[in-house]
Amino acid sequence: MPNTILKKEQLIPGQTSKLVIDAPHIAAKARPGNFVILRMDEHGERIPLTIADTDPDAGTITIVYLVLGKSTALLESLGQGDEILDVCGPLGRATDIHKIGTVICVGGGTGIAAMHHIAKGHHRAGNHVVAVIGARSKDLLLFYDELKSFCPEVLVSTDDGSFGHKGLVTDLVAARLEEDKSVAEVVAVGPVPMMEAVARTTKPFGVKTTVSLNSIMVDGIGMCGACRVTVGGETKFACVDGPEFDGQLVDFTELRQRLCAFKPQEAISYKEYHERHGR
Ligand SMILES: Cc1cc2nc3c(=O)[nH]c(=O)nc-3n(C[C@H](O)[C@H](O)[C@H](O)COP(=O)(O)OP(=O)(O)OC[C@H]3O[C@@H](n4cnc5c(N)ncnc54)[C@H](O)[C@@H]3O)c2cc1C
Ligand code: FES
Known part of the structure; x- marks a missing residue:
């Protein structure tokens, strides 16, 4: 049944979940960078969530969300077999992906899930993808194994040093740009302060920098x-x-x-x- 939740996984208990939703029409058309708008009930608000993955053969899309307020709490109250009232999409312009060489894909917090779909697109286009992901601590890192499965380089930073570099993703981006002047593009998805900091970091290097607002x-x-x-x-x-x-x-x-x-x-x-x- 369209809009049915086929699988639910709590990635960070009580905070972040992943849903695989039956949505064959969206799965057939969605490209990296697209999002959907969901409505949980007929009086509910419409909330945008990025498509983190698709499986056109199975007719499914994957979304990952952080429980922040009323609508994401309502979504979190649903489980496997439940139906979401409206799933509208794919929306937005797809990421501009073509063969350009080395691309650094930066993800912060829940934004790592959205970045994952973009990184996959760049990998499929034949680009060398350097994934740079950051979270407050190791247990809050999302999609590490998924990114490892296709990215030749996955660089990690945690604020508390529990995994990878102790510090911010921007430290890793700056170091990677210092050592490799051939990077064609940096893409950043995550909290607004993180995307702003990434843009500030890349500016002196003159490298194209794309952010997802x-x-x-x-x-x-x-x-x-x-x-x-x-x-x-x-x-x-x-x-x-x-x-x-x-x-x-x-x-x-x-x-x-x-x-x-x-x-x-x-x-x-x-x-x-x-x-x-x-x-
Ligand atoms: C294109 C796009 C893609 C997004 N992708 C994801 C994603 O993949 N995963 C994820 O966890 N979150 C994503 N978000 C943010 C997500 O839409 C909000 O977290 C969600 O709407 C919060 O709703 P709420 O009722 O639970 O919280 P509220 O208490 O209503 O809001 C909490 C905060 O969420 C943001 N927010 C609230 N309503 C909206 C809205 N209609 N549009 C945008 N932001 C809103 C605001 O910053 C607000 O302060 C995305 C937003 C946009 C615009
Ligand atoms: S959400 Fe209404 S114009 Fe963009």
Whole structure:
């Protein structure tokens, strides 16, 4: 049945889960960089989540989400065999992938899952993929084994030093760019401060840097204007013009401010959800 959850795995218990969803039409068309918009019930809000993987033969897509507020908590309350009301996609422009040489794919936190699909696309196009992933500690690292299975290099950083380099992903990106001047592109997916820091790090090297913006979205098809971002001084709609943009041109200060715009309403909604569900 379309939209049925075929498999659920808690990657980080109580925090991050992976769902394999029956969605044959989306699986047939989705490309790395695309996302879906889900709605859990008819009064629910629409939330965008990146397609972390597809299996067109099985007719499935994979999503990975961090439980942050009411809608992701509602999603987390579903299990194998449950149906998601709406799964709309694939949305957004696919990542621009062609054979260019060496590509550094940087992922932070839940963004590692989204980055994984892009890294796979670059690998399939014949590029040498260097995956750089970071998390606060080893137990919060996602998709390490999956990336290891096809990336010739997987570099890891943890804030507490429990695995790999003790420090930030940007240390690893800077070191890799210092030693190899032939890197054609850096792609970064993760928290906004991380993507901003990656763009700052790559700037002196003059290497093309692509970031995937997680702006607030509502309709996801360019009609509502909720996802407005400023790139190179121009207003863009992240849902149809992106979500990937040139990291050197993004107005990150505005993006951070817009992401906080509904914080009070989101906190009330999450509190009410917990009270209603006795949690
Ligand atoms: C293109 C795109 C791809 C994304 N991919 C992923 C992913 O693969 N995995 C993942 O965990 N998260 C992803 N996100 C973020 C995810 O959509 C939000 O975490 C989710 O909407 C939170 O909803 P909530 O009700 O649980 O939390 P809320 O309490 O409503 O919000 C918590 C925070 O989530 C963000 N957020 C809330 N609503 C939206 C919205 N409609 N659009 C965008 N951000 C929102 C805001 O920063 C907000 O402060 C993506 C966002 C975008 C735009
Ligand atoms: S989400 Fe509505 S215009 Fe992009």
